[in-house]
Amino acid sequence: MKSRYGQFASSISAIYHAVQRIERDEMVRFGSRGVYAQYLAAMHSHPEGLTAARLSELCDRDKAAVSRAVADMEAEGLILREGREDTMYRAVIRLTEKGRQAAEYVAGRASAAVEAGGRGLSPKERDALQAALALIAGNLETIMKEGIPAQSAARRCKP
Numbered sequence: 001m002k003s004r005y006g007q008f009a010s011s012i013s014a015i016y017h018a019v020q021r022i023e024r025d026e027m028v029r030f031g032s033r034g035v036y037a038q039y040l041a042a043m044h045s046h047p048e049g050l051t052a053a054r055l056s057e058l059c060d061r062d063k064a065a066v067s068r069a070v071a072d073m074e075a076e077g078l079i080l081r082e083g084r085e086d087t088m089y090r091a092v093i094r095l096t097e098k099g100r101q102a103a104e105y106v107a108g109r110a111s112a113a114v115e116a117g118g119r120g121l122s123p124k125e126r127d128a129l130q131a132a133l134a135l136i137a138g139n140l141e142t143i144m145k146e147g148i149p150a151q152s153a154a155r156r157c158k159p
Contacts, residue, residue, distance in 0.1 A: 018117075019113075020034060021034075022109075022113050023035065023036075023037035023038065026105075026106060026109050027106070029105070030076075030078075030102045030105075031076070032073070032076060032078070032102070033069075033072070035065075035069060036069060036072075036073055036078070037106045037110065038059050038061075039055060039059060039066070039069055039070075039073065040073075040078070040095070040099065040102055040103040040106045040107075041103065041106050041107050041110055042055060042058045042059055043055070043079070043093065043094075043095050043099070043103055044095070044100075044103035044104060044106070044107045045107075047094075047095070049082070049092040049093055049094040050092065050093060051090055051091065051092060051093065052066050052067055052070050052091070052093060053090070055070070055093065070093060073099070077096055077098050077099070078095065078096060078098055078099035078102055079093050079094065079095055079096060079099050080093070080094055080096055081093055082094060
């Protein structure tokens, strides 16, 4: 029988790998990398445009990775950068027509994948799951910054 940690880590890993595979499979249609799916979906929600720094925050990705992706997506004609030539992070990024079409497609497919992935859950259970995942993510962010609380570790691991 798996420990609570083992079950949690295994489930999260399986979900993450499935999401990556779905993104990769869907982005092949546009000749782009799977990771761009998340960026395009985020940009689809911000038609007014956003900065690379804000995109990094929204997608919870490293700024350097976002910067590389933005350069690649710009070269592929999915986005364009406007203004702020002094820094790439402050330039407003907007979807091109090709990018908008890709983003609409990705957003629709992502929505369908989430619906199919949650099949069997009631709306109330979906809401509870989303709330639980957000709480766990926040708690783990705190642990990454502050470390595992000594009280919890001491309770489980007696020498």
